[in-house]
Amino acid sequence: EKMAERVPDLMLLDIEMPRMDGYELAQTMRGDARLRDVPIIMITSRTGEKHRQRAFEIGVNRYLGKPYQEPELLRQVFELLSEVAARG
Template sequence: MGDGRVVVILDVAPLVRRQALLPRDHVVAPVATVETRRVPLVMVVDDSVTMRKVTGRVLERHNLEVLTAKDGIDALERMVERVPDLMLLDIEMPRMDGYELATAMKGDARLRGVPIVMITSRTGDKHRQRAFEIGVERYLGKPYQEPELMRNVYDLLGIDAGATRNE
């Protein structure tokens, strides 16, 4: 690469041609599959870099994989490649706020099943009610307490709280 990184290039055409020349009755022994432990992916969407970092560290300490986004548009762009198992979402953000992102996700068949926890400074009943009407599963006020956050995360992911603790 121009920056000095080495990249492996695989020329697939000769492999395809070779496979085509093999006799049809040639049976390839199945390759043993290695079971890998899949770590749940949690997306943290907040315009505050501090909140993204702090929350990300909390989740990583509990052996969860973290993906972050600075607002709803950024989150949607990132979810083209990877759909998270859970989303932690702020309400007040530029470009696309939490309500708009949650509404877009619940309207998209591919993202509809992702549970959403709203974490916001807007703790009033009207905000909470609007979130639940959209389909948000949990609603926490800022600042959140780590045990309460992790209890909700584990519950929504269907994980035993003791199984991922790294103490």
């Protein structure tokens, strides 16, 4: 509902979320013209290759396993936001 009001600059998702998992939300975003270019970082305890591969096939930009280092997350966020800014 909130995304109907405002397009986010970036989304942090987990595979395991209530009501709609991260895969479903990422797919929904990639299928929506307003949201398809919003960068997505998946942060999850599911670090297996099949989970990572599925996320990238859906269109997730970055994938971080838990536990993650805060500097690494911030670096990923700043890189993606810089890429968006460069595109205009």
